[in-house]
Amino acid sequence: MLLKTNPYYTQIISQKEALITTITASLRSYLESNFYPTEVVEEIVSKDFIEANPSYYLYYPYLFKDYFQIDDKETLDLLSIAGFLYYRAVILIDTIFDDKNSKHNFQKYFIANICQEETIKILSRFFGENPKFWKTWNLRKFEYAKAYKLDKTLKSINNIAEFEALADYKSAFGKIAIDCLYHLSNTKDKELYASLLASHKYFYVAFQILDDIKDYTEDVENEQFNISKHELILKLQSENDSIDSYTLEQQKKLLYLKGIAENLYEKATNYLEKSIVLQASFNTKNAQLWTNEIDGLYNTGITHFLNIKGFINMFNSQNKFSAELNSKTTIQDAVENAATFLQNSQASDGSWNDILNDAGVSDVWATSFVTQTLSEFDIESAEAIAYIQKHQLPSKLWSYNKVWLEDADSSSFALLSLHKHQISTEEAFNKWLNFQNTDGGFATYNDRNLLISSLNSPHIQNVEGWLQSHFCVSAVAFIVFVELGKTDTKEFQQLRRYVLNQLSSKNTLLSYWWTADAYALYYVLLAASKIHDTEIIRLSEIRIEIELNVETRNYFYKSYLLKALCLRENLIKKHSSKIDTIALQIISNQFTDGSWQGSHSLKMPHPNVINAAREDIQWKPANKGTNIIVKDFNRVFTTVSCLSALKNYGANIS
Missing domain, CATH: 1.50.10.20 (Glycosyltransferase)
Incomplete structure (x- = not known):
């Protein structure tokens, strides 16, 4: 278990920064060219929203373009715009369902509807009435619907395999980028396609694990499934104890003191190792954006893992040392x-x-x-x-x-x-x-x-x-x-x-x-x-x-x-x-x-x-x-x- 390093890291970061600037400008230009009012454009291309989310949601197709050997900038930019708009719509709809009493829900629904319409318009340029693509598109929509239901049904996930499925379904909008590139590619390499989808799945399983540990309080309060709470319940049950005996703050401490968080971070890094391996045989020297994201999340998991072990080590040391001076002694x-x-x-x-x-x-x-x-x-x-x-x-x-x-x-x-x-x-x-x-x-x-x-x-x-x-x-x-x-x-x-x-x-x-x-x-x-x-x-x-x-x-x-x-x-x-x-x-x-x-x-x-x-x-x-x-x-x-x-x-x- 070693940190992932890359001798071209600063070049990759520069490439990502350039993509953020380019796609943001292209997105704004696209919306303006379709005659949307300035306030609508500003709400969709919200700087706060962009900065609060992983930057790759702006340029998702670029993560995988080199695997499929698709280099046309106009195509990639339009697919990136479609991907961002779809993601924006999904998040807005989630917000509406999570806060049904908000007075802003109509505005959110209105913006989400615009984002969905523009997504379909862009994808129709490339795929027309291609039944194979739209069949996959519908599959992804239903996967996300399954994810929402599973997330809100706390007792429906009983093991890690079902959690893997949940994470995979929740990332359905991301898989659409891989779907698009596969259907646009000349070779239609099914082995490559399947490997990248699996790599994507394991990346998001790890992402979901890290997210669940970080968002424990929020998920519990929103009655959403959380893998760290699930594991804590099982641990306490094995000790003839119950999670109901502890406050929310006590539960968060138990995640660390009972070794739950440590074990989950280790699981997350193992999933990311799988993600790396699955894409490795198809990777080229240019296909570094996707591996950079995997490596970055891996290093985040490792860092959290090390810090947890360190804080537990320090916590356990507090009472093990003497506080009494031995003032009368020889050299x-x-x-x-x-x-x-x-x-x-x-x-x-x-x-x-x-x-x-x-x-x-x-x-x-x-x-x-x-x-x-x-x-x-x-x-x-x-x-x-x-x-x-x-x-x-x-x-x-x-x-x-x-x-x-x-x-x-x-x-x-x-x-x-x-x-x-x-x-x-x-x-x-x-x-x-x-x-x-x-x-x-x-x-x-x-x-x-x-x-x-x-x-x-x-x-x-x-x-x-x-x-x-x-x-x-x-x-x-x-x-x-x-x-x-x-x-x-x-x-x-x-x-x-x-x-x-x-x-x-x-x-x-x-x-x-x-x-x-x-x-x-x-x-x-x-x-x-x-x-x-x-x-x-x-x-x-x-x-x-x-x-x-x-x-x-x-x-x-x-x-x-x-x-x-x-x-x-x-x-x-x-x-x-x-x-x-x-x-x-x-x-x-x-x-x-x-x-x-x-x-x-x-x-x-x-x-x-x-x-x-x-x-x-x-x-x-x-x-x-x-x-x-x-x-x-x-x-x-x-x-x-x-x-x-x-x-x-x-x-x-x-």
Whole structure:
């Protein structure tokens, strides 16, 4: 289960935007040429309606034109107009039935009637009295009628097969576009026709599942069938419970706590996989609009699935950690207790899971981070190494979690972890070099199309902030070159110049993803110390001493500051008192279960943000959205960092 990405994504988006503009203009022109009053035209071509619905309803025939090799623009535009008008009529009629007492119903009926008439007029141009087409047209009308009846008869659907039929019937107006293209095509390929109809069906089954979860309250209040409620009823019955015992708000929570929503999102992605497969053998390199819609819905399902798992994970973690401080303990006891906490936090598959954002919970990055940190002290986990190896992507790199897009930072920690365990990393290292920008620094992501298609939002098209070089990512890359013995390469020299330029700059905050620089400065100083790079050591020490004067109760940063100070003999001598104080603060704030309080340390800037240190950005603690600060809710990142800091302190000072 991986996110669907497309190297031509931005081209496809541009094509869709052009179609929206063209068909909207053609639709308006068509209605005006038929002498409809301006107010009628404006109501049909309502900007609010168009923006509230999926954009493909404007250009439905274009989704499938390349399969049938129909390229005549006039034909496709007219069929698109007919398709939109029919969809507009269907929605208006639905609204009339759903709100029988509305004083606007006559106007809605009047507009719906116009839309239906114009649809028939356009289709008659192409199909005349063709009995085969009109037979199919009538079939689709009756399918939609069946869908309406099923939707309003709550007890008429008893299993998933019947739900599939409901979703297929509800999408009957969309299938008409496929019908039209088939009947206009020269070859009349029945196998292609059947496969596209099946692909369309499974797409809409998935669409209906996602829609039902989102519209739970609305569907229940309107007495419409809802698959998530149906599944919740069955689940509660299996537990000798009844849905009638719960309020509507409680039911919505149970969808997530009982695993109903999670299972349905997984079902939806499975249907979309079927949809992709069914059209694959007929697809050409030009037929990307339909697959783009499937991929987009698939990524929506995956994102929701990851977020649900993440929120349940976070919900379950709220009461499992100690809230009592273990203030009287030794360094050795603190280290052993932390190691026990991490051991208990490790999942049965060898992974550690922590940090929740829109991409879900991290497992691959988190596991690589913990494994690399522990490997500094020869603390090994064969299960964690096996997990990292198992979740190496086809690109040979690694990602934030096992379904997300590869990134430089996750790959850096994976490379360090595997190298420490004498596992070959040469091929992966060469792929990883592609994250280096022309300025010598390393970006988190390196492919605009793949990144935008992964983010899967029409509101995010500018991702330059995530494609630029990041000091915090480059800092870890710096130690990768050193540990893997690659310091004689031109890429390392370019990276060194980038790091040197950043350290020499007047910028007070260098890190992009982190709220302070102690983390990044530690890795830079560690690498520089190993290769005796006096210039970078000197500049790093200056910035570390600045960090030392910043008051914070963030134990993630305190631990990295302590680790950095313990790297250099001159810093130890100069700041021995402060070092002891930091170590004591860390020890005295450990909880009895061996953990430290998770820290709001990780920033999630909007992808278009270039300077994450901008004062006008209002950073807020959260788990969704951008321009937020995220906490390690499972306490893993902070705890392993504190363990590492105390080990360093114990080895170098105490």
